[in-house]
Amino acid sequence: MSSRPILHSSHWGAFTATGSAEGLRVDPHPDDPAPSPLLGNVAAALHAPTRVLRPHVRRGWWEDGPGPDPRRGDDEYLPVGWDEVLDRLAAEYRRVLAVGGNEAVYGGSYGWASAGRFHHAQSQLHRFLNCLGGATRSTGTYSHATGEALLPHVVGSIEPLLWPTAWASVERHTDLVIAVGGLPAKNSEVASGGITRHEVPGRLRAARARGAEFVLVSPQRDDLAAELDAEWLALRPGTDTALLLALGHVLVAEDRHDETFLRDCTTGAEEFCASLRERTPEWAEPITGIPAQTIRTLARRAAAGRTMITVSWSIGRTRHGEQPLWAAIALAALLGQIGLPGGGFGHGYASTGGVGRRSSSMPLPTFPQFADPLRRRIPVARIADALLHPGEEYAFDGERRRYPHLRLVHWAGGNPFHHHQDLRRLRRAFAAAETVVVHEPYWTSTARHADVVLATTTSLEREDLGAARYDDRLLAMGRVSPPLGKARDDYAALADLAGRLGVGERFTEGRDAAEWVEHLYEEWRAGPARRAGVEAPPYARFRDGGEVALPDGTTEHVLLAAFRRDPSAAPLRTPSGRIELVSARVAGFGYADCPGLPTWFAPAEAPDAEHDLVLLANNPATRLHSQLDHGATSQRSKVQGREPVRMHPRDAERRGLRAGQVVVLESRQGSCLAGLVLSDALREGVLQMSTGAWFDPVAGAAAGVDCGHGNVNVLTADVGTSALAQGCTGQHVAVRVRAHTGPVPPVTVFAAPGAVGAEGVSSPAWVPLRTIRSTEGESHYS
Numbered sequence: 159m160s161s162r163p164i165l166h167s168s169h170w171g172a173f174t175a176t177g178s179a180e181g182l183r184v185d186p187h188p189d190d191p192a193p194s195p196l197l198g199n200v201a202a203a204l205h206a207p208t209r210v211l212r213p214h215v216r217r218g219w220w221e222d223g224p225g226p227d228p229r230r231g232d233d234e235y236l237p238v239g240w241d242e243v244l245d246r247l248a249a250e251y252r253r254v255l256a257v258g259g260n261e262a263v264y265g266g267s268y269g270w271a272s273a274g275r276f277h278h279a280q281s282q283l284h285r286f287l288n289c290l291g292g293a294t295r296s297t298g299t300y301s302h303a304t305g306e307a308l309l310p311h312v313v314g315s316i317e318p319l320l321w322p323t324a325w326a327s328v329e330r331h332t333d334l335v336i337a338v339g340g341l342p343a344k345n346s347e348v349a350s351g352g353i354t355r356h357e358v359p360g361r362l363r364a365a366r367a368r369g370a371e372f373v374l375v376s377p378q379r380d381d382l383a384a385e386l387d388a389e390w391l392a393l394r395p396g397t398d399t400a401l402l403l404a405l406g407h408v409l410v411a412e413d414r415h416d417e418t419f420l421r422d423c424t425t426g427a428e429e430f431c432a433s434l435r436e437r438t439p440e441w442a443e444p445i446t447g448i449p450a451q452t453i454r455t456l457a458r459r460a461a462a463g464r465t466m467i468t469v470s471w472s473i474g475r476t477r478h479g480e481q482p483l484w485a486a487i488a489l490a491a492l493l494g495q496i497g498l499p500g501g502g503f504g505h506g507y508a509s510t511g512g513v514g515r516r517s518s519s520m521p522l523p524t525f526p527q528f529a530d531p532l533r534r535r536i537p538v539a540r541i542a543d544a545l546l547h548p549g550e551e552y553a554f555d556g557e558r559r560r561y562p563h564l565r566l567v568h569w570a571g572g573n574p575f576h577h578h579q580d581l582r583r584l585r586r587a588f589a590a591a592e593t594v595v596v597h598e599p600y601w602t603s604t605a606r607h608a609d610v611v612l613a614t615t616t617s618l619e620r621e622d623l624g625a626a627r628y629d630d631r632l633l634a635m636g637r638v639s640p641p642l643g644k645a646r647d648d649y650a651a652l653a654d655l656a657g658r659l660g661v662g663e664r665f666t667e668g669r670d671a672a673e674w675v676e677h678l679y680e681e682w683r684a685g686p687a688r689r690a691g692v693e694a695p696p697y698a699r700f701r702d703g704g705e706v707a708l709p710d711g712t713t714e715h716v717l718l719a720a721f722r723r724d725p726s727a728a729p730l731r732t733p734s735g736r737i738e739l740v741s742a743r744v745a746g747f748g749y750a751d752c753p754g755l756p757t758w759f760a761p762a763e764a765p766d767a768e769h770d771l772v773l774l775a776n777n778p779a780t781r782l783h784s785q786l787d788h789g790a791t792s793q794r795s796k797v798q799g800r801e802p803v804r805m806h807p808r809d810a811e812r813r814g815l816r817a818g819q820v821v822v823l824e825s826r827q828g829s830c831l832a833g834l835v836l837s838d839a840l841r842e843g844v845l846q847m848s849t850g851a852w853f854d855p856v857a858g859a860a861a862g863v864d865c866g867h868g869n870v871n872v873l874t875a876d877v878g879t880s881a882l883a884q885g886c887t888g889q890h891v892a893v894r895v896r897a898h899t900g901p902v903p904p905v906t907v908f909a910a911p912g913a914v915g916a917e918g919v920s921s922p923a924w925v926p927l928r929t930i931r932s933t934e935g936e937s938h939y940s
């Protein structure tokens with residue numbers, strides 16, 4: 159480790175790292191006005207016990223050959239050399255390509271990986287696969303698949319997701335922010351690719367200081383900073399559409415809607431307004447739990463000034479998650495402020511720190527991935543369906559498609575055993591594959607379900623260029639530590655595999671990693687940077703701690719502002735050229751779960767006699783997803799080593815539960831342990847537990863549950879949002895809770911399989927789960 163400070167970057171902030179006898183010291187970038195506590199996790203990246211220190215293979219695969227195998231997730235791992243594992247893997251690639259063609263390889267490889275323009279794991283893998291003639295990939299994101307599918311039909315583009323009205327405009331012009339799903343400060347700590355300055359808290363403070371008012375619509379009070387003095391509408395989870403339609407009802411009933419805007423800029427206004435007739439505040443009150451009078455008053459306030467309605471991405475990650483976004487756009491259309499400074503609608507403000515930044519349109523240094531000759535895609539959250547139902551037909555965004563027969567699964571930079579729903583089902587799905595390859599720095603649960611685990615460096619062990627479209631600079635990411643053990647960069651591993659498959663020259667173009675980083679920088683410096691008048695030093699000077707300032711983009715909503723100024727000169731790319739409050743195209747798809755206009759559906763995950771609470775499974779405050787769960791900031795939040803679950807004190811009292819206790823959560827899908835935290839920041843009847851605790855079925859087996867640590871995705875259901883977007887619905891799940899009795903088993907998942915853990919406990923090879931069956935619908939392991 160270097161004993162002088164080295165500049166580096168992460169999805170949660172830029173920092174310097176300094177090696178010392180006590181380990182790695184991490185200091186935030188001096189320009190960051192609000193550094194993220196997530197920096198406290200960084201040092202754990204070099205914590206050897208959790209790291210994959212050399213390539214490993216699963217014994218059953220190595221000895222018995224490829225094929226569907228229920229032992230996946232329940233087998234030993236053997237350390238092997240790089241050459242022997244890459245030889246075997248190349249042979250397996252040749253077999254699969256011969257038997258099933260390129261579509262038999264699944265290389266969607268969804269996930270956040272690490273910051274860094276060159277070593278971006280997905281770009282590396284996708285380039286490798288494109289060199290081979292392509293592979294089945296994924297379309298859409300776990301984050302906001304509903305917006306990606308819906309927005310093109312309604313406003314002709316996903317631009318509102320990418321370049322909404324900037325914070326600077328909200329700060330200056332907005333009178334009322336209606337924040338559906340809140341503007342949680344914790345989410346704005348993160349932005350994909352890096353975030354040098356955390357500006358969102360300051361922006362919100364400035365808007366408030368100027369006089370903007372905030373209304374928080376969420377089951378949780380702390381989805382908005384207390385200093386913003388927001389009015390809190392603590393609605394029932396999954397009922398936002400009812401609230402938004404009722405607000406629309408009031409506008410129309412009281413003639414506060416903007417007829418001119420509806421006439422010039424929308425289509426279907428008449429039919430949509432007619433559909434609101436029954437959607438009175440009195441109708442919405444028992445559904446949402448929000449008093450009718452509160453709804454009426456809010457509608458009047460919204461019509462009285464400049465109003466921004468923003469819907470967080472989380473709301474889309476529920477069954478029928480397309481509806482609240484469409485209802486919010488329709489409500490904003492009734493108010494007639496779409497395209498005006500500080501008005502209209504947003505989707506995902508504060509869902510990351512990048513949304514609402516004035517993003518530079520300047521191209522960034524980019525490792526070319528080449529074109530994908532195959533162009534075969536599955537909706538990203540349908541991975542288990544695809545593995546379990548090869549050849550089966552499914553509906554997606556107006557098309558009928560068929561799942562390919564996936565035989566080889568290749569992942570780099572993602573953790574499906576964190577991000578996917580219903581992990582017991584995912585385990586059956588992985589058992590159906592013939593070979594699973596994972597590049598990972600850590601022994602994640604996905605690595606523990608793979609046949610081939612390729613030991614990967616973390617970004618701290620590499621040099622790279624740090625930059626993101628929503629950030630204000632390009633910075634040099636220096637190497638903080640030499641590679642741990644025999645870990646290699648994704649690039650090096652893929653280059654050697656490409657060589658064995660006859661495409662080495664095409665993949666590398668004769669450059670090693672260091673040469674590529676320099677090449678990408680110099681190419682950018684001579685091209686886009688020069689054209690934009692951006693001053694950038696030569697790489698030799700930039701490389702050690704260099705930073706280059708990037709220009710800011712525009713403040714207003716580019717597409718919608720132009721459209722509003724002149725709808726006929728700048729029509730939207732919808733069939734009507736306008737905002738579609740009613741979409742004939744979507745109606746034409748004939749989907750019962752996504753009709754042609756914003757529609758109310760009762761929540762799929764609602765309390766019933768058996769599961770009397772709704773759990774919000776949202777993104778964590780103490781880490782990025784599952785990354786560095788063993789880091790200091792994440793570990794500090796644990797309760798008896800378990801992931802915390804928050805509950806209202808009255809809900810706990812009714813069940814005789816106490817703060818600090820280990821509890822069992824059970825849903826229709828599965829069960830886990832969690833550590834109880836009490837808080838009156840939640841609506842009663844609602845629990846909250848973050849995603850990202852590492853799946854620990856070993857501790858689970860000892861406690862009679864599926865996960866002994868608290869991975870919320872053993873509880874969630876694996877169902878698409880609707881036939882339109884087929885997005886992830888992991889945000890909500892109905893559960894029941896009881897006290898855990900008996901000993902609390904140690905968490906085993908932070909030590910390598912087969913290793914002797916911190917407490918002297920030998921961590922099992924992996925899991926004693928013998929009864930995974932390969933047939934869908936049948937029961938799981940016990």
Ligand SMILES: Nc1nc2c(c(=O)[nH]1)N[C@H]1C(S)=C(S)[C@@H](COP(=O)(O)OP(=O)(O)OC[C@H]3O[C@@H](n4cnc5c(=O)[nH]c(N)nc54)[C@H](O)[C@@H]3O)O[C@H]1N2
Binds near residue numbers: 268598849
């Ligand atoms: N129930 C529920 N589930 C959810 C959500 C929810 O709200 N509720 N949210 C969803 C959302 S929005 C998202 S985006 C997903 C996130 O899901 P993921 O993006 O899959 O989660 P991460 O933990 O970030 O996984 C990234 C993995 O990449 C590895 N990695 C880091 N750097 C490198 C590298 O350089 N090379 C390689 N090979 N690997 C690297 C990390 O160790 C980690 O295991 O989760 C989704 N899952």
Ligand SMILES: Nc1nc2c(c(=O)[nH]1)N[C@H]1C(S)=C(S)[C@@H](COP(=O)(O)OP(=O)(O)OC[C@H]3O[C@@H](n4cnc5c(=O)[nH]c(N)nc54)[C@H](O)[C@@H]3O)O[C@H]1N2
Binds near residue numbers: 376470
């Ligand atoms: N610290 C940190 N920041 C992150 C991430 C992380 O892992 N850690 N992940 C990043 C990623 S990939 C993404 S996609 C974004 C996610 O951004 P979001 O999807 O917006 O974030 P979540 O935290 O999942 O959910 C936000 C809030 O929605 C509220 N909510 C849940 N259900 C409902 C409902 O039915 N109605 C209403 N009105 N509110 C509801 C919850 O109280 C929750 O706190 O965050 C990004 N930022």
Ligand SMILES: [Mo]
Binds near residue numbers: 300301302
């Ligand atoms: Mo996400």
